[in-house]
Amino acid sequence: MIVTVTTLKDRLANVERFVRGNLAGGVDHMIVFLDAPDDEVEPWLASRPEVTTVVTDKTWWRDQRPQLLNKRQRVNANLARAVLTQVDWAEWLFHIDADEIAQIDRAELAGVPRRRHAVGLTPLEVVSEMHPAGEPRLFKPLLEDGDLALLQSLGVLAEATNSLYFRSHIAGKVGVRPRDDVWLGIHKATDREDKRLPLVRTPGLRMLHLESYSGEEFVRKWTAMVGSGPSMHFGTHRMQLATALKAVVHKDLPPEQRARVFEMIYERHMADPVDLLRDLRLLEEIDPLQGTHSPELLPEDERERLVGRFEALRDQDKWQFLPDSMLKAKSGRGTGEAEPASGSGADEAPRRLRDRLRSRL
Numbered sequence: 001m002i003v004t005v006t007t008l009k010d011r012l013a014n015v016e017r018f019v020r021g022n023l024a025g026g027v028d029h030m031i032v033f034l035d036a037p038d039d040e041v042e043p044w045l046a047s048r049p050e051v052t053t054v055v056t057d058k059t060w061w062r063d064q065r066p067q068l069l070n071k072r073q074r075v076n077a078n079l080a081r082a083v084l085t086q087v088d089w090a091e092w093l094f095h096i097d098a099d100e101i102a103q104i105d106r107a108e109l110a111g112v113p114r115r116r117h118a119v120g121l122t123p124l125e126v127v128s129e130m131h132p133a134g135e136p137r138l139f140k141p142l143l144e145d146g147d148l149a150l151l152q153s154l155g156v157l158a159e160a161t162n163s164l165y166f167r168s169h170i171a172g173k174v175g176v177r178p179r180d181d182v183w184l185g186i187h188k189a190t191d192r193e194d195k196r197l198p199l200v201r202t203p204g205l206r207m208l209h210l211e212s213y214s215g216e217e218f219v220r221k222w223t224a225m226v227g228s229g230p231s232m233h234f235g236t237h238r239m240q241l242a243t244a245l246k247a248v249v250h251k252d253l254p255p256e257q258r259a260r261v262f263e264m265i266y267e268r269h270m271a272d273p274v275d276l277l278r279d280l281r282l283l284e285e286i287d288p289l290q291g292t293h294s295p296e297l298l299p300e301d302e303r304e305r306l307v308g309r310f311e312a313l314r315d316q317d318k319w320q321f322l323p324d325s326m327l328k329a330k331s332g333r334g335t336g337e338a339e340p341a342s343g344s345g346a347d348e349a350p351r352r353l354r355d356r357l358r359s360r361l
Contacts, residue, residue, distance in 0.1 A: 001028040001296055002109070002175075003090050005080040005184075007056075007073045008098045009035040011220075012044060014210075017135075017288065018098050021208070023050055024291030026104030027094070029298050033076040035069075050295050052303060054310045064319065070186055071322075077184040078321040083309045084178035089302065094121065094175035095184045099211060099221075101288045102173075105204025112200050117182050118189035120199035121207040123172045124284060127272040130215040130263070138274065138283045139208055142170060147282060156273055167270055168211040174199060183323045194323040208288050218270055219262045223249055241269055 004027050008015065022030060032045055034055045045053045054060070056076065066072045077095045084090040092109065094102055102121060112119055124139040143151075148160035162170045171187035182197065183190045189197045212218035222245050248261050277283050298306070 001089050001298070002026060002092050002094070002104060002106070003029045003031060003080075003084065004094045004096050004102065005031045005033070005077045006096055006098055007033045007035050007069070007076045008041075009038075010041070010098045012040045014098065015041050015044065017210075018101065019045070019048060019051060021101035021288040021291070022096070023295045024289055024293055025102050025208075026106055026109075026291065026293045027102055028296045029090075031080045033072075033080075035072065049297055049300075049303070052306050052310070060314055061318065062315065064317065073186060074184070075318045075321050079310075079313065079318060081176065081178050081182075081184055082180075082321060083306070083313075085180055086309065087302075087306070089298070090178050092119070092175045093178050093184070094173065095186070096121075096173050096207065099209065100173060101208040101210070103204075103206045103208060103286075103291070104293075105202070106293070108202045108204035112202075116198075116200050117179060118174060118176045118197045118199050119205055120201045121173045121175065121205050122201060123166070123170060123207055123209050124286070125166045125168065125209045125211055126213040127274050127277065127283065128167065128211075128213050128218070128270055129274055130267065130271060132214050135288075136210055136213040137285050137287055138278070139286055140165065140272070140277065140282065141284060142166075143282065147280070150280070154276070156276070168209060173207055175205075190323055192324050208286060210288070212266075212270055215263055215266050215271075218266045219259065223262070241265070 004022060006018075008018075010018070019030060028050070030051045032051055032053050034042060034045075034053060037055055037057055042053065042055065045051045054076075056065075056072070058065075066075065073095070077093075081093055084093055094104075096102060104121075109119065122142070124141050126136045127138045127140060142162050143165060145160065148157065148162065148165065151157045151165065152160040157164050169187060173187065174184060174189050176182045176184055176189050181192060183192070183194070185194075189199065191197060210217075212221055222242075244265065245262070248258060248265075251258070253261070274283075
């Protein structure tokens, strides 16, 4: 079975698209860590037999909730990976976000050699318009140098790079075979010391990224993002924009004035010249919900056991599910983020704790 893991906080309409699109695109089962309780999203997810939901409230983090979203994502993804090493039905685990839809050619994935433990999903980014007509269907693939130079010559790009052409990441996302010696990052697979593992990439392994596909989505997502933690980590080209958006969020402005400033930033920095890109034949039209895959349902007794495995870990320390090098690092921890013990025994502590937890799985 092909499984995904996601740390999610979004409105119900987006969650419905996310689940239905991924199931149609090649996924069999989805593990969702709700980043906060939600009275609308939680019951809807519970109604889906293809989804296992874990609510990550105070009982989950035990006063050690990482302040950075990226770190919560890595902890949850690798906890799911550790759980799936204990079952025989999970072939691949993909770490994706709530605005991403995997498009997996199952035959190509089945053809990945057993000695290769990680694959990459190449991104296609949705075009963004202030007021799009209907559901998002137009996507930008990564461009070759010639087309990037063309867009630069037309004044669309300041530099002929995909990192400017895309509003968000160009690295894509990653899937791994659930193993004890492979870890999931945000855009990478690593070993125990957080060193990158090579990724298998094929044309049939890709993902649709619905990043800020409208002005409304841009305001909603970025307002939540820049106000969610003590610091932000974006690519070089986006850090200045993120800093500006954070300044807007923290200004004491009337709601209508704040919204207008956000719209101005969106129009200048995020909106795509859709007509031009279409005329240049640089877009692909894809309906995210029209995949042909029929998910293989997890038997109900096995699904209940999966829920039980996660609940058995609810009162346990979650930090040991990060790679050892991240456990040993003493930088980048905010208030409430516990550090590992110091001294000669610190290196072995994560392994011993994993062994104890494994006995509970």
